[in-house]
Amino acid sequence: MSKELLKVKDLHISAEDNTEILKGIDLTINKGEIHVIMGPNGSGKTTTANAIFNNPAYIDKKGQVIFDGEDITNLKTDEIARKGIFMSFQLPEEIPGISVSNFLKVAKGKITGKPIKIFEFKDELKKNMEELSIDPEYADRSLNVGFSGGEKKKNEILQMLTLNPKLAILDETDSGLDVDAIRTVSKGIEMFKNDENAVLIITHNTKILHSLKVDKVHILVDGKIVAEGDRDLANVIEQIGYSDYKS
Amino acid sequence: MAKTQIEDINRNIYDFKKEDNYDYKIKKGLTKEIVEEISKQKNDPDWMREIRLHALEVYNELELPTWGPDLSELNMDDIATYVRPKSKLNSSWDDVPEDIKDTFDRLGIPEAEKESLAGVGAQYDSEVVYHSMKEELKKQGVIYTDMETAVREYPDLVKSHFMKCVPVNDHKFVALHAAVWSGGSFVYVPKGVKVDVPLQSYFRLNSPESGQFEHTLIIVEEGASLHFIEGCSAPKYNKVNLHAGCVELYVGDNAHLRYSTIENWSKNMLNLNTKKALCGKNSEMEWVSGSFGSKISMLYPMSILNGEGARTEFTGISFAGKGQNLDNGFKVIHNAPNTKSVINAKSISKHGGKCTYRSLVRITENAPKSKSSVSCESLMLDDISVSDTIPTNDIRTDEVEFSHEAKIGKISDKAIFYLMSRGISEEDAKAMIVRGFAYPISKELPVEYAVEMNNLINLELEGAIG
Numbered sequence: 119m120s121k122e123l124l125k126v127k128d129l130h131i132s133a134e135d136n137t138e139i140l141k142g143i144d145l146t147i148n149k150g151e152i153h154v155i156m157g158p159n160g161s162g163k164t165t166t167a168n169a170i171f172n173n174p175a176y177i178d179k180k181g182q183v184i185f186d187g188e189d190i191t192n193l194k195t196d197e198i199a200r201k202g203i204f205m206s207f208q209l210p211e212e213i214p215g216i217s218v219s220n221f222l223k224v225a226k227g228k229i230t231g232k233p234i235k236i237f238e239f240k241d242e243l244k245k246n247m248e249e250l251s252i253d254p255e256y257a258d259r260s261l262n263v264g265f266s267g268g269e270k271k272k273n274e275i276l277q278m279l280t281l282n283p284k285l286a287i288l289d290e291t292d293s294g295l296d297v298d299a300i301r302t303v304s305k306g307i308e309m310f311k312n313d314e315n316a317v318l319i320i321t322h323n324t325k326i327l328h329s330l331k332v333d334k335v336h337i338l339v340d341g342k343i344v345a346e347g348d349r350d351l352a353n354v355i356e357q358i359g360y361s362d363y364k365s
Numbered sequence: 366m367a368k369t370q371i372e373d374i375n376r377n378i379y380d381f382k383k384e385d386n387y388d389y390k391i392k393k394g395l396t397k398e399i400v401e402e403i404s405k406q407k408n409d410p411d412w413m414r415e416i417r418l419h420a421l422e423v424y425n426e427l428e429l430p431t432w433g434p435d436l437s438e439l440n441m442d443d444i445a446t447y448v449r450p451k452s453k454l455n456s457s458w459d460d461v462p463e464d465i466k467d468t469f470d471r472l473g474i475p476e477a478e479k480e481s482l483a484g485v486g487a488q489y490d491s492e493v494v495y496h497s498m499k500e501e502l503k504k505q506g507v508i509y510t511d512m513e514t515a516v517r518e519y520p521d522l523v524k525s526h527f528m529k530c531v532p533v534n535d536h537k538f539v540a541l542h543a544a545v546w547s548g549g550s551f552v553y554v555p556k557g558v559k560v561d562v563p564l565q566s567y568f569r570l571n572s573p574e575s576g577q578f579e580h581t582l583i584i585v586e587e588g589a590s591l592h593f594i595e596g597c598s599a600p601k602y603n604k605v606n607l608h609a610g611c612v613e614l615y616v617g618d619n620a621h622l623r624y625s626t627i628e629n630w631s632k633n634m635l636n637l638n639t640k641k642a643l644c645g646k647n648s649e650m651e652w653v654s655g656s657f658g659s660k661i662s663m664l665y666p667m668s669i670l671n672g673e674g675a676r677t678e679f680t681g682i683s684f685a686g687k688g689q690n691l692d693n694g695f696k697v698i699h700n701a702p703n704t705k706s707v708i709n710a711k712s713i714s715k716h717g718g719k720c721t722y723r724s725l726v727r728i729t730e731n732a733p734k735s736k737s738s739v740s741c742e743s744l745m746l747d748d749i750s751v752s753d754t755i756p757t758n759d760i761r762t763d764e765v766e767f768s769h770e771a772k773i774g775k776i777s778d779k780a781i782f783y784l785m786s787r788g789i790s791e792e793d794a795k796a797m798i799v800r801g802f803a804y805p806i807s808k809e810l811p812v813e814y815a816v817e818m819n820n821l822i823n824l825e826l827e828g829a830i831g
Contacts, residue, residue: 171782171786173782174778174782175778175782194785194790194791195782195785195786196785196786196787196788196789196790196791196794198786199785199786199787199788199789200788204786204787205786207783207786210783211777211779211780211783211784213780213783213784213797213798213801214801214802214804215800215801215802215803215804215805216797216798216800216801216804221787221797224789224793224797225787225788225789228787228788228789228790228793229787229788260801277787281787281788
């Protein structure tokens with residue numbers, strides 16, 4: 119088995135008005151690695167994550183996405199998820215009338231392709247909720263409905279732990295969170311991480327990275343990766359910002 | 366037995382001689398003779414015959430409603446056709462449309478019951494269950510029977526309540542109903558008796574002609590409580606296309622009644638049903654209503670809060686597909702102090718279907734310190750479907766709390782993408798969102814009905830997703 123998990127080749131996305139949002143992204147993530155994408159607002163970070171997931175809203179897409187040796191560029195979003203990619207949303211959707219627990223049961227069934235053992239599932243969910251300091255009653259509440267920003271983000275991490283993907287893309291999961299919540303999210307990532315999977319963290323700040331072993335940092339400005347380095351690069355960016363990379 | 370009688374009616378009224386080249390011919394219009402004949406065949410007591418004949422006069426005087434969906438396809442001169450029982454329409458299982466059969470299959474309805482629902486077979490025989498239940502209730506003094514039996518065996522109770530909650534002159538279809546009614550349920554719960562299992566009309570052996578002009582009369586005496594469930598979610602198929610039932614509910618002081626229905630008519634049906642509840646002091650009246658199927662539906666259950674402190678709650682959902690116009694809603698009259706109403710109405714429309722929420726909240730001068738909150742939400746599954754909200758709020762006293770909230774929305778692409786990113790297909794994601802939207806209603810239903818309603822939603826959604 120190759121160590122390479124995700125390979126993004128020359129990925130372009132254009133908006134409806136033909137302005138190019140992504141201008142050729144290349145990215146390689148190996149199993150066992152944690153990658154970070156940093157960049158100013160509007161640089162294309164969220165678009166990159168959505169493009170990997172083939173969001174149908176992007177009509178004009180060029181380039182290639184290879185996952186675990188398979189071309190997934192044009193697969194449907196749900197098929198990509200079933201291949202083993204997960205994304206934590208910046209703004210998770212509220213779905214009334216579907217409980218967190220039922221939703222995850224359905225999703226896990228779809229992703230594993232196997233029937234869910236109810237008791238095992240419930241025990242695992244309970245344990246993960248405890249680890250993430252989520253009130254157990256949230257399991258029966260409608261998905262994200264009336265959740266605070268922090269609760270929504272923790273719920274995304276809970277979903278990641280439950281669905282156990284090969285690659286987790288965390289899109290600004292830390293933004294808007296207080297220190298304790300950021301620590302909880304980091305803890306969730308540590309619990310998830312092993313040598314066979316990988317994490318791609320999209321973030322604005324380095325707090326979430328403190329307890330994590332970061333392998334590579336990519337700086338995304340204006341739809342292009344303008345710099346790459348180890349975690350020290352993240353610290354530099356945090357101090358001086360992106361002005362050096364802006365044209 | 367009832368069936369045989371009905372066949373006799375047909376022969377008497379409709380059969381003509383062969384020289385016409387017809388086996389029989391239908392006399393147009395609804396005549397006194399027809400109503401008298403129905404009354405005679407049903408062995409009505411005089412008072413009931415008088416109600417029918419009076420209702421016929423009222424029917425002839427009243428005009429069709431001048432508002433709401435267009436009912437012009439209903440030829441009132443052919444009304445005799447509708448009154449004519451289906452047993453004479455040479456119905457057979459083979460004549461039942463394929464989509465109806467298919468739906469029965471997929472909802473998992475047993476064979477015998479399917480035929481009954483399609484109006485072509487003997488009633489589903491749940492006699493054993495029904496009788497054991499009846500014995501238990503009998504000990505408590507509860508009466509649960511069909512309307513015809515009630516008229517015969519409990520004339521005083523029926524006489525003092527029949528068409529008293531819903532007056533004969535309420536509208537044209539009520540008058541029609543009163544003139545030709547047949548079948549339906551009668552429930553009487555004595556003072557202080559709490560019936561702890563839901564009564565389901567499903568268990569009752571209906572007379573074969575019921576289901577079109579059926580009459581439901583429920584009396585819950587002081588301090589008593591009842592949950593009554595009408596119908597089931599399989600499509601009820603009748604060749605004739607008019608349904609004008611009537612439901613009268615009497616909720617005594619401190620009494621509690623929950624009335625749940627899932628109406629799922631075949632898609633040729635004009636469903637013009639009338640339902641009212643009279644609510645006493647500190648009583649509680651809950652309506653749970655699912656409206657599926659039918660071509661046109663005009664359905665506005667009503668609570669009249671006559672006793673101080675009476676409360677009512679309405680939770681309802683309508684689902685309109687292609688060619689369907691569901692004009693549904695709720696009406697409440699606050700007519701005593703400290704009364705309260707909570708209304709939660711939802712609708713789903715797809716494939717050009719139309720859902721209208723039409724409501725009335727009236728708080729009279731007699732009802733200070735009353736509260737009413739209305740919430741209606743519509744979900745449209747495509748750009749060609751229609752949703753409308755027509756509330757009437759008539760508030761005649763100052764000291765009230767009233768709120769009205771209306772939301773009209775579509776399934777958001779973002780929500781679908783979110784669910785798909787969890788491995789759920791687009792079709793399943795949409796169905797999940799719709800089921801979630803309907804959840805506040807399905808959670809109020811007994812589990813077997815909730816499951817059927819979810820199955821029904823899934824069936825309705827098939828093909829809606831492209």
